[in-house]
Structures are given as C-alpha cells and as structure tokens.
Amino acid sequence: MKKKVKNFSKAWVYKFLKLISFKKIREKAKRELLVINYHSILGIDTDPRINKNIYRSEDELERDIIFLKKHYDFVSLLELIKYKLQGENLPLNSVFLTFDDGLAAVYHKIRPILLKHQISAAFFLNPLFVDNKVLHYQRKKNLIAQSVSAIEVDAKQSMWKALLTEHEIEADDFFVTLNSIAYNKSPILDELATLFNIDVKQYLAENQIYLSSQQIEKMISEGFWFGGHSMDHPKYDEISFSEQINQTLDSIDWVKKRFGLSYAIFAFPLRDHNMSIQLFEAIASKCEITFGVMGMGNDIINSHIQRIDVESSGVSINLALKFEYLKYFVQGLMGRKTYERPKKYKTLL
Secondary structure (H helix, E strand, O other): OOOOOOOOHHHHHHHHHOOHHHHHHHHHOOOOOOEEEOEEEEOOOEEEEEOOOEEEEHHHHHHHHHHHHHHOOOOHHHHHHHHHHOOOOOOOOOEEEEOOOOOHHHHHHHHHHHOOOOOEEEEEEEOOOOOOOOOOOOHHHHHHHHOOHHHHHHOOOHHHEEEHHHOOOOOHHHHHHHHHOOHOOOOHHHHHHOOOOHHHHHHHHHHHOOOOHHHHHHHHHHOOEEEEEOOOOOOOOOOOOOHHHHHHHHHHHHHHHHHOOOOOEEEOOOOOOOOOOOHHHHHHHOOEEEEEEEOOOOOOOOEEEEOEEEEOOOOOHHHHHHHHHHHHHHHOOOOOOEEOOOOOOOOOO
C-alpha cells in the first residue's frame, strides 16, 4: 500500500515486523479468534472530510479477504455466540468480520466482494440513519462547513453568535466553534443549517449515505447478520448512564424487531474503553454478544469481543496483524492481556 503511516514510531516497528514470519508470530500467539472491523471504501464518500479517513480501496479489501481465507477459518455468528456463551471450541485461527455504521457503500461496494468469496459478516446499524432519514451530527457539521463561505459567516455574524449564545456556546471563530460542537449540543446544527439556507433533507435525498431497509433485507436473505450500533452514534463518554442504556437497548430492539431476527448483537460506536461493568450488566439480558475496538486482547466481560481495526493502519493486512500480535505479546508480558473496566459509570465530561 502507498498510504503514509501516520505514526513515525509505528513505521519503525513495521520495518522490524517485515523481517518476521507471519506464520511464526501467529503460531506463538495461539489465538482462537480474531474479529476484524471495517467501515467503508476509500474515496467514495460524498463528504470530503470523511474521504480523508484511511479506508481500504475495493482491491485492497479483496486482497484482505484473500489473505484471511488463506490463513484463517471463517466462522459464523452462531459459532461465535456458542463460543462465548456456551464455551464451545473454535478452530485455532478463526476469524470473523464486522462492518460499522450501516453505510450504503456496504451494499454497493463491500457486499459484492464478500459474495464473490462466499464470506459472511456482521453489520451494525444506527436505526435513525436507516433509509437515509437522518444525517449524523458530525456529517452535518461537515456539510455546514463546506457549504458556508467566509463572506456569509461575516455577513451573518450577529445571528450565528446569538444562536450559539442561546445554546450556551461561546464563539469567536465560527468554523472552529462549529467543529467543536458536541453531541449534546447537536440540535443547534439544524438551526445553523437553516440560517445559512442549507437543506439537509435535500442533501439526503440527493445522496444515499446509509443503507435502506430493502438493502438490509436483501443482505439478510443472502446470509449476512445485523445488529445495533446505538440509535444515532453518540460518543458514549459524553452521555449519561441512562442514555447509554437507552441508546444501546433501543438500537438492539429496533434492529431485531424490524428485521425479525432471532439473535441480538451490538457494537459500541467509537471507543468502548470506558464502558462500565454496570452498563454490561444492564444490557446482558437483551443482548447475546457485544463488540468493541480495542484490538486483539480479551475483555473482563466474557460476552464482549474486542475487534482489530485493520483499515486505518494504512499497511497490508499481513503487517497490520503482525503489529496486533506483537502488541498482544507485550500486553501478556505486562499482565494486560485482559482489558479491565470501571465497575460503575463514569463520564469524561
């Protein structure tokens, strides 16, 4: 891959790892299961800021699939559930794929690759976004930023400052302040869009960002699995404990009932690092297994499975997984192979 590795120190580690046999480092790890997570395809999003994210191209994703088929055994969701909840064994070097956010790229770009190679996967949805009904608040910020000129900002300075003041947001620089608006203040984005004559509904009508119900139903008929990913993708560290529970259970319940599923699964949006044992206990009866994104390690919550982010590494899957195995070894030496969690809810606000 020609993408630049952002972290300079990682670049040196990658150089070292190129000298190590993939087979040997994998054998030493003796991992039963890897779960690998993706989101979208490189360069196809209507949002220019989203297109700055490091994703796989279609060819790169297909190369990942071919590599995984060669070195791992793909397992089903049912096998995964039985493995976590009933203690059934998996083949050594099993792998499972997941895709977050329910983007339309999944149907048009990713699904054909998976069908070609007869690989299934789990996809996690935000119910409010299904059928392109609502735009994520971060995307809404991006749309406003790319649509409004500096001249318009100056001309309407008193109006946008008054709006921000009403929402208890201090502002001098419009674009800096816009970028910093948090989830709990996101309703102001609709007011700002109206102020600058930005039609969010028209934007959604002209651009399919998210999967439709019909596309999801088609994928279910093809053997793909679906779960909840919160109702509208907030940062869980920035919402209350009751909101965490509602966002989680409401999305699980919506996906299960809307599509008549016999199982219930959930993937946390963004980081799951600070999610408490208290939260997992609150959702346990409604959800069989959940997923995070902390890498190869185990979790103190037995039904919670950590996933590996390969796509944003900017390197081949061979090298990305070597790096994860190396981290796993180091964590083992430090006695940190299992991720601990706070017992009770805490927020970073």
